[in-house]
Amino acid sequence: MNDNTRSGTGNNLDPWYGNYAARAAGLAASEVRALFAVASRPEVVSLAGGMPFVSGLPQDLVIDAMNRVMSNQGAAALQYGSGQGVPALREQILDVMALEGIKAGVDDVVVTTGSQHALELVSKLFLDPGDVVLSEGPSYVTAVVIFKSYQAEIEHVPMDEHGLIPEALREHINGLKRAGKRIKFLYTIPTFHNPAGVTLSWERRVEILEICRSEGILVLEDNPYGLLYFEEKPPAAIRSLETDGVIYLGTFSKTLAPGFRVGWALAPHAIREKLILANEAAVLSPSSFSQMIISQYLDTADWKGQIDTFRGIYKERKETMLSALTEYLPDLTWTNPNGGFYVWLTLPDYLDSKQMLPRAVTELVAYTPGTAFFADGQGRNNIRLSFCYPTPEQIKLGIRRLTSVINAERDLLESFSATGPLTAIRRDDNYTAPPPNTN
Amino acid sequence: MNDNTRSGTGNNLDPWYGNYAARAAGLAASEVRALFAVASRPEVVSLAGGMPFVSGLPQDLVIDAMNRVMSNQGAAALQYGSGQGVPALREQILDVMALEGIKAGVDDVVVTTGSQHALELVSKLFLDPGDVVLSEGPSYVTAVVIFKSYQAEIEHVPMDEHGLIPEALREHINGLKRAGKRIKFLYTIPTFHNPAGVTLSWERRVEILEICRSEGILVLEDNPYGLLYFEEKPPAAIRSLETDGVIYLGTFSKTLAPGFRVGWALAPHAIREKLILANEAAVLSPSSFSQMIISQYLDTADWKGQIDTFRGIYKERKETMLSALTEYLPDLTWTNPNGGFYVWLTLPDYLDSKQMLPRAVTELVAYTPGTAFFADGQGRNNIRLSFCYPTPEQIKLGIRRLTSVINAERDLLESFSATGPLTAIRRDDNYTAPPPNTN
Structure with a gap:
C-alpha cells in the first residue's frame, strides 16, 4: 500500500485508504441522496426529489x-x-x-x-x-x-x-x-x-x-x-x-x-x-x-403539445401546494414559482430543517433540507418542496403532515423557551436572507 | 479574462485560452478519432475501429x-x-x-x-x-x-x-x-x-x-x-x-x-x-x-447462444484476416488472437505506419497506427487491424489494399536506400520488441 494519508477519504477498514486522489475527499454523500432511499417507500409522501411526472407522457x-x-x-x-x-x-x-x-x-x-x-x-x-x-x-x-x-x-x-x-x-x-x-x-x-x-x-x-x-x-x-x-x-x-x-x-x-x-x-x-x-x-x-x-x-410526435400538457400538470400541482401552504402554514413565507418543480419554504429561524427531517419521515413526509443547497452551511431554516412528482392529493396530504411536524417542533421549542429566549438559537454571521415570499 | 497561460491548451482565437484547468492540456484528439471520419466513407474498407458487428444481433x-x-x-x-x-x-x-x-x-x-x-x-x-x-x-x-x-x-x-x-x-x-x-x-x-x-x-x-x-x-x-x-x-x-x-x-x-x-x-x-x-x-x-x-x-433471450453466434462470426473474420496476411504479407509478423477483435501487425522497422496512413486512405483502406496505443511514441512500425466489423470479403480486400500500400512504401524506401543503408531509419532507444507472431 502506498503510504499516503493526505486525502481525508476512506477509513481504516478500506485497504486503499491512502490511495485516493485528493479530489476524492470532495465526494461526500449529499443529503438528498440519503433521502432517495427513504422517500421511495410507498407510504411516504415525497416532496423531496426532482423526478418529473413521466406518467404524464403517453407511452x-x-x-x-x-x-x-x-x-x-x-x-x-x-x-x-x-x-x-x-x-x-x-x-x-x-x-x-x-x-x-x-x-x-x-x-x-x-x-x-x-x-x-x-x-x-x-x-x-x-x-x-x-x-x-x-x-x-x-x-x-x-x-x-x-x-x-x-x-x-x-x-x-x-x-x-x-x-x-x-x-x-x-x-x-x-x-x-x-x-x-x-x-x-x-x-x-x-x-x-x-x-x-x-x-x-x-x-x-x-x-x-x-x-x-x-x-x-x-x-x-x-x-x-x-x-x-x-x-x-x-x-x-x-x-x-x-x-x-x-x-x-x-x-x-x-x-x-x-x-x-x-x-x-x-x-x-x-x-x-x-x-x-x-x-x-x-x-x-x-x-x-x-x-x-x-x-x-x-x-x-407533437412534442410542443406534450410540453403544454406537462405545463398544465405542474401548474395544477404548484397551485395545490401553495393553497395548502396558505391554508396550513399562513405565517411562513415561500416562493411562488412561475414554472419548474420547486417551492422554497422559509421556516422560523429557530427551526433546523435537517434536524427536523427524521421526525418528518416518521410522519411519512419527506423534503430536502435547505443546507443541501449551500456549500457553506447556510439554509438551516429552509426547505425545498417539490411539486413535480406527487399528485395534487398527495401534495395536500404531504403539506398537512409537514405542518404537524413543524407545529410539533415549534411547540417543543416554545416549551423549552420558558427557560430562555428563542432568539438564542440563531444563524451564524454569514447568513443570507432567503428570497421573500412573492405569493 | 483571467491572465493565466500555464495550461498549454487553446489558442489565441479562443477567448478562454487562459482559463482551462491544467488537466485540459492532456485532452488531445487521439489518432483513432481523426480516423473515424475518414473510415466512415463507404468506399473505404476500415480495419481501424473497434465497432462490433451489431447486425449479427437479431433486432x-x-x-x-x-x-x-x-x-x-x-x-x-x-x-x-x-x-x-x-x-x-x-x-x-x-x-x-x-x-x-x-x-x-x-x-x-x-x-x-x-x-x-x-x-x-x-x-x-x-x-x-x-x-x-x-x-x-x-x-x-x-x-x-x-x-x-x-x-x-x-x-x-x-x-x-x-x-x-x-x-x-x-x-x-x-x-x-x-x-x-x-x-x-x-x-x-x-x-x-x-x-x-x-x-x-x-x-x-x-x-x-x-x-x-x-x-x-x-x-x-x-x-x-x-x-x-x-x-x-x-x-x-x-x-x-x-x-x-x-x-x-x-x-x-x-x-x-x-x-x-x-x-x-x-x-x-x-x-x-x-x-x-x-x-x-x-x-x-x-x-x-x-x-x-x-x-x-x-x-x-438466449443471450449465451447469441454470444456463441458472435464468437462464430468473429472467428471466421479472424481466420480470413490471418489467411490474407499469410498470403499477401508472408514476411511480416502478427499476433494470432484466440478471441476479441484485433490483430497486431509488425512492419519492417524502417516503415512508419502513421506516415503511411494517408497513402492507405487514398488506397481506400484504413487502420490504426501503433503509436496511438502508446503514451511515449513507441509503436511506429506497428498497426492494429480490426476484424470485428468488416465482412470476410471486405477483410480480404482490405488486406490486399494494405499490402499494395506497404509494398509501395518498401519500394520507395528501397530506392532511397541506394544512397544509404535502411538501418539508418531506426527506432529510438526505449523501443520495446512487439509480441512475436504466434500463428
Whole structure:
C-alpha cells in the first residue's frame, strides 16, 4: 500500500485508504441522496426529489418512436456514435433552444449523458484546485457536489425575488479579486431556479452578463425548466444575448423523460472542441439508441403539445401546494414559482430543517433540507418542496403532515423557551436572507 | 479574462485560452478519432475501429425486450434510477461474470455508461497529477487518454505472446520506486488484449497478482472481450483470484450492443461506495431505459447462444484476416488472437505506419497506427487491424489494399536506400520488441 494519508477519504477498514486522489475527499454523500432511499417507500409522501411526472407522457409515443428507429435505423442505434452526438438530434435541439430565443449553429451543440454530464465535463475542463465558482445561494445540489469534487471553492451570491442580485455579484467578485482568487465561471439557473423557484428578470440578465463580460468571467447557464412555465413565458435565455461568453446547458429530462439520459451543452466554438474530447474520453459517445429515439419522437410526435400538457400538470400541482401552504402554514413565507418543480419554504429561524427531517419521515413526509443547497452551511431554516412528482392529493396530504411536524417542533421549542429566549438559537454571521415570499 | 497561460491548451482565437484547468492540456484528439471520419466513407474498407458487428444481433430480440419493458415497467424505465444501477440487472451481471470464474455480491456491482465511464470514474477517484499508471505497452487508446487527462504518467510494461511479462513488471516497479514515483494502479487487459491480441497465461495472472499484492498496487482489470473466444476458453479473470485488490470492468458493448452504453465495475467494497458517489456526480444515474431493456433481454433471450453466434462470426473474420496476411504479407509478423477483435501487425522497422496512413486512405483502406496505443511514441512500425466489423470479403480486400500500400512504401524506401543503408531509419532507444507472431 502506498503510504499516503493526505486525502481525508476512506477509513481504516478500506485497504486503499491512502490511495485516493485528493479530489476524492470532495465526494461526500449529499443529503438528498440519503433521502432517495427513504422517500421511495410507498407510504411516504415525497416532496423531496426532482423526478418529473413521466406518467404524464403517453407511452405509445415512446413505443412508436422506438419501433420506427429499430425498423429504419436499427444497426446505427445499436452502434457507437459520434462523440458530439447524433447530427439529426443536434439539429432538432436548435429548434428546442429557439423557443427560448437562442440562435446557434449545429456544430456548437454537444450531446451529453443528461445535462448533469455536461456540468461534469465543463468542470473537468475548467476547474483547478482552489479555483472559485460563483453561484446563486442556494444552488443545485449536484452542481455543488461536482464543483467540490474538482476541489473548487463555491462562492454563493444572494438572490431575491428577481433572482441573482447584480450588486451582490459585483461585491463578491471584488472581494474575491482582492483576496487574489481565480474565478472560473458563474454557474446560474436563471429560470425557475432549483431550489429557490425564482426567475432572473430580463434587466438583470443583461446587467449580470455585462458584469461577467467586463470581468472576463464565463457564464454557465443551466436551464432544465425554462419551457415548463405556468403563466407568462419567462425572459429569453442569457445565451440569447451572448455567444462567446456563455455555455448553455439543456436537457430532455424534464420535457420528455430522464430515463434516456440525454442532455446537451451549447458552447462557444473554441470550448466546444475540448468538450467533445472530454465527452469521448468519458463515455466514447452518448447513447445512440437513446438519442435516435428522442430524435424520432421530436420528428413525429407533437412534442410542443406534450410540453403544454406537462405545463398544465405542474401548474395544477404548484397551485395545490401553495393553497395548502396558505391554508396550513399562513405565517411562513415561500416562493411562488412561475414554472419548474420547486417551492422554497422559509421556516422560523429557530427551526433546523435537517434536524427536523427524521421526525418528518416518521410522519411519512419527506423534503430536502435547505443546507443541501449551500456549500457553506447556510439554509438551516429552509426547505425545498417539490411539486413535480406527487399528485395534487398527495401534495395536500404531504403539506398537512409537514405542518404537524413543524407545529410539533415549534411547540417543543416554545416549551423549552420558558427557560430562555428563542432568539438564542440563531444563524451564524454569514447568513443570507432567503428570497421573500412573492405569493 | 483571467491572465493565466500555464495550461498549454487553446489558442489565441479562443477567448478562454487562459482559463482551462491544467488537466485540459492532456485532452488531445487521439489518432483513432481523426480516423473515424475518414473510415466512415463507404468506399473505404476500415480495419481501424473497434465497432462490433451489431447486425449479427437479431433486432427482434431488442424490439421484444423494449416492448416488454414499456408495457410492464414503462414509468420506471423513463425515470431517474439508482446511481448504482438497476438491481435486477446487477444480479444478472453476476451471472455474466460467473462465466469467467468470478464470484461476487450484487452490492459491489456499479453500472456505468459503458465500461469507458467506469475507467473515467476510477481515474477521477485515484489519480493525482504526477501519479503513475502501469499498463501494457501497447494499451487501449482511450484509457491512455483518460489517464493523461488526470495528469498521470503512463508507464508501459512490455508483453510477449503470453501477455504482460512479470519480470518486466517487477523491474518497472522497482525503477519507479527508486525514482520516488507514486504508483496508483496497474491497468491491464489480460484477455484478447486491445490492441495486441494476446492473452495473459494463468500462471502469469497468479504471478502478476502476487507482485501487485506485495507492492500494494491496485489492479484495474478491463475485460470487454473475454467471452468472445474462438477455440479454448481463456483463463479465468484475475478478479477470480482476489477480491480486495482488483477493480474489474465489464461491458455489454461487445456481447450485445454498444448503442445502449451500459457497462459496469465490480469493485472492492470500500471503493464501490466512492464509485457510486462519483457516478452520481457525473450522470445522476445510468440510463434506466437502457438498463431495463438489457435486463429484459438477459431474462428472456438466449443471450449465451447469441454470444456463441458472435464468437462464430468473429472467428471466421479472424481466420480470413490471418489467411490474407499469410498470403499477401508472408514476411511480416502478427499476433494470432484466440478471441476479441484485433490483430497486431509488425512492419519492417524502417516503415512508419502513421506516415503511411494517408497513402492507405487514398488506397481506400484504413487502420490504426501503433503509436496511438502508446503514451511515449513507441509503436511506429506497428498497426492494429480490426476484424470485428468488416465482412470476410471486405477483410480480404482490405488486406490486399494494405499490402499494395506497404509494398509501395518498401519500394520507395528501397530506392532511397541506394544512397544509404535502411538501418539508418531506426527506432529510438526505449523501443520495446512487439509480441512475436504466434500463428
